[in-house]
Structure formats: structure tokens, C-alpha cells
Amino acid sequence: MATESVAVVVVTYNRADLLERMLAGLTALETRPDAIYVVxxxxxxxxxxxxxxxxxxGLVSMRMPENLGGAGGFxxxxxxxxxxGFDRIWLMDDDxxxxxDCLTVLLGYDEACLLAARENLAGRLVEKSAVRFDLRNPLAVRPKTASVDSTYATxxxxxxxxxxxxxxxxxxxxxxxxxxxxxLPDESFFIFYDDADFAIRARKAGFRIWAVRDAVLVRQLEFDQQHALDSWKGYYMYRNLFAVHFRYGENxxxxxxxxLIAAGVTLLSPLRGGRSEARNxxxxxxxxxxxxxTPSREPVQPT
Structure with missing residues (x-):
């Protein structure tokens, strides 16, 4: 494992100050990656x-001709x-x-899929990745029925x-x-659920995914996407959630x-998101x- 090469992939859009802070964090790593691709x-x-x-x-700047969203960037x-030809790829947002010691800790585990556990600026655990992502129970309104931070208080x-x-x-x-x-990640998602889709495909292929307690990643912004269901982001949240159910629903x-969700949201729209959420x-x-x-897999070079 000590000889494995690592490339970081960072996707950014109009958050230069956050990106600068994030790149400084990569420079301060005690185990340096071999390359940093900034999309x-x-x-x-x-x-x-x-x-x-x-x-x-080793920084490589990749300027896209248009905004491809997080999914297209990754x-x-x-x-x-x-x-x-890198052995491991470490995906990062700009925030x-x-x-x-984050990368040092991760590289200490001989596993194919690892996730650094996020905390906020106050040091509170805010890792939202699902311990249980239920695509079997039709009564589970949201497939994420338990997350790391809802299961572990600290x-x-x-x-x-x-x-x-x-x-x-x-x-x-x-x-x-x-x-x-x-x-690769499915670029058609644009934003939201491209990472969930990738994880589902990985688990279906027999790979296990682990959140690593001692690998610390500090999130610079609070989670606030749940308040945007009547915005353009809300459209992608709903569309991609529905796509995951259509693709991977187990019954x-x-x-x-x-x-049923679409009907319920439409009926309740006068009481919550209004016409904008209903249209979304x-x-x-x-x-x-x-x-x-699922889109046809692109040919990849032999490992």
C-alpha cells in the first residue's frame, strides 16, 4: 500500500476563496498526493x-468549456x-x-472504497453518508434511513x-x-445523487464501503440543500432521487x-413549496x- 500512487480530484465552481483554503489544506498534508486535478x-x-x-x-488545472455540474466534473x-494510471483517486469538493493526517490514515487501510468522516467547523460530526440506504421498503419515504451522524453522536x-x-x-x-x-460517475445526474449512484453500483459489484473514524475532513459550509426544493436545485434533487428508485428499486x-412522492408533493404544494416546487x-x-x-459503461484501460 505504501507504493500506491494517489491523485486528488477537486471540482469547483465560483468559490475561489473556498478553493484556495482547500488547496492549502492539501499542501499541509503529511502524506502528499502525487497529483491534484482541479476541474x-x-x-x-x-x-x-x-x-x-x-x-x-503536481497540480493539473482542467478548465471546462461550460458548467457540467458536480457529476460532470467528477x-x-x-x-x-x-x-x-493512478492507483487511488481521492475525490474532493471545494468546500x-x-x-x-487524513490521507495517511486512509492509506493505512487495505480497502477499495474509503470515506473520510466529515465534521463541521465546530468539530461536530456531520457525516451524512447512509449506514442504511433502503431501496426495498416502499414505506420509507427517503431511502436514507440512517446516517453516520444519526447513528453515532460523536x-x-x-x-x-x-x-x-x-x-x-x-x-x-x-x-x-x-x-x-x-x-465512471454518471454525468447525466449533473448534481445530487451521482455519488449515491456510484456507491450502489460499487456495492452491486461486490465492493464494501467504509467510513473511517480517524480520517478527518472539515466541512467549511453548513448543509442547507433541504431548503431549496422550490429552486432549480430542487428539480435535480427530485429528478435524481426518482432516477435512483427507477434504476435500483428492489421491487x-x-x-x-x-x-406517489410526486403526487403527494403536488397536492401539498399550497402548504409548502408552492407552484415552483410542484413544477419541479x-x-x-x-x-x-x-x-x-444505467448508461453504458465507457471503455477503460486495463488495470
């Missing part, structure tokens, strides 16, 4: 200046790192900072490794054998659940039907 999703702020001034060893960055109460069923592309370290087996009732969910259910099939 810039056509930012219009001073991201290019941050990248031009960055002193990180697809492009992972493909570049995989094609370059997290690893503890100095980081200290976690065992060293916690098996999880979905991931965030924040601190996820994956071996190239996984990519060879299941392919007909679960695969039919998106229709109706468009989402229509478009998710076109995402039922």
Missing part, C-alpha cells in the same frame, strides 16, 4: 487566479486521473479541508471503520479496480414510489423516466 466548471470569479498562483505540487476529473463513539451504503464525493478514496469494474412498489416535481418525474437505464 473548474467554467467559473466566472477569480478561480483562475487562485489556480495560477497555487503552489501545490466524471471528467476521475477519467483523467484513471487514464494517467472541505482535510486534517494533515466521532469518538464510532468504531474505527463503519460500513456505509452510500457516499459523498467529499473525501471518497477509491481504487482504480472499482472504476475498471463499474465505470415494483419501490420503483413506483416516485409517482412534475418535471422531475417526467425526466427521471428517461434515466431508468
Amino acid at each position: 473548474d466548471n467554467a467559473s466566472t470569479d477569480h478561480t483562475s487566479d487562485v489556480l495560477d498562483q497555487a503552489t501545490n505540487f 466524471h471528467a476529473g476521475m477519467k483523467a486521473a484513471y487514464d494517467a 472541505v479541508v482535510p486534517a494533515p 466521532r469518538a463513539s464510532m468504531p474505527p471503520l463503519v460500513e456505509i451504503e452510500n457516499i459523498a464525493f467529499e473525501g471518497f478514496l477509491v481504487r482504480r479496480e472499482v472504476i475498471a469494474a463499474i465505470g 415494483p412498489l419501490v420503483r413506483a414510489k416516485p409517482y 416535481v412534475l418535471k422531475a418525474i417526467r425526466d427521471a423516466r428517461g434515466m431508468r437505464a
Whole structure:
């Protein structure tokens, strides 16, 4: 394991100051990665200046011609790192900072899929990855029925490794054998659930996924996406959640659940998200039907 090469893939869009802080965190790692691929999703702020001034060893800047979303960015960055032959690829968003020993701790485990456990700026465990992602029970409104931080009150109460069923592309370290087996992240998701989709495919291929207690990743922003269901983000949240149910629901009732959710949201829209959320969910259910099939896996180079 000590000889394995590691490439970091960071996706960023118009958050130059966060990116600068994140790159400083990578520079401070006691175990340095071999390369850092920064996928810039056509930012219009001073991201290019941050990248031009960055002193990180092995930094490769990938400027996208348009905003491909997180899913498209991770697809492009992972493909570049995989094609370059790296043994492990460490996925990062621009709003997290690893503890100095984070990569050292992760590389101490001989596992194909590992996740650094996130905490907030106050040091509170905020790892939202699912301990249970239920696509069997049609009565589970949300498939994530238990997360790391809902199961363990503190980081200290976690065992060293916690098996999880979905991931965030924040601190996820994956071996190239996984990519060879299941392919790249599905760029059609744009944002949200591309990481859950990747995790489901990995588990179906026989890989186990572990959250690592002592690998610390500090999230710079609070989680607030649940308040955006009437915005453009809400459309992607609903569409991609429905697509996951259509693709991986383990029985007909679960695969039919998106229709019930869409009907319920529409009926309740006068009391919560209004017409905007109703429009989002109706468009989402229509478009998710076109995402039922998992895209054909791209050819990858032999490992």
C-alpha cells in the first residue's frame, strides 16, 4: 500500500476563496498526493487566479468549456486521473479541508472504497453518508434511513471503520479496480445523487464501503440543500432521487414510489413549496423516466 500512487480530484465552481483554503489544506498534508486535478466548471470569479498562483505540487488545472455540474466534473476529473494510471483517486469538493493526517490514515487501510468522516467547523460530526440506504421498503419515504451522524453522536463513539451504503464525493478514496469494474460517475445526474449512484453500483459489484473514524475532513459550509426544493436545485434533487428508485428499486412498489412522492408533493404544494416546487416535481418525474437505464459503461484501460 505504501507504493500506491494517489491523485486528488477537486471540482469547483465560483468559490475561489473556498478553493484556495482547500488547496492549502492539501499542501499541509503529511502524506502528499502525487497529483491534484482541479476541474473548474467554467467559473466566472477569480478561480483562475487562485489556480495560477497555487503552489501545490503536481497540480493539473482542467478548465471546462461550460458548467457540467458536480457529476460532470467528477466524471471528467476521475477519467483523467484513471487514464494517467493512478492507483487511488481521492475525490474532493471545494468546500472541505482535510486534517494533515487524513490521507495517511486512509492509506493505512487495505480497502477499495474509503470515506473520510466529515465534521463541521465546530468539530461536530456531520457525516451524512447512509449506514442504511433502503431501496426495498416502499414505506420509507427517503431511502436514507440512517446516517453516520444519526447513528453515532460523536466521532469518538464510532468504531474505527463503519460500513456505509452510500457516499459523498467529499473525501471518497477509491481504487482504480472499482472504476475498471463499474465505470465512471454518471454525468447525466449533473448534481445530487451521482455519488449515491456510484456507491450502489460499487456495492452491486461486490465492493464494501467504509467510513473511517480517524480520517478527518472539515466541512467549511453548513448543509442547507433541504431548503431549496422550490429552486432549480430542487428539480435535480427530485429528478435524481426518482432516477435512483427507477434504476435500483428492489421491487415494483419501490420503483413506483416516485409517482406517489410526486403526487403527494403536488397536492401539498399550497402548504409548502408552492407552484415552483410542484413544477419541479412534475418535471422531475417526467425526466427521471428517461434515466431508468444505467448508461453504458465507457471503455477503460486495463488495470
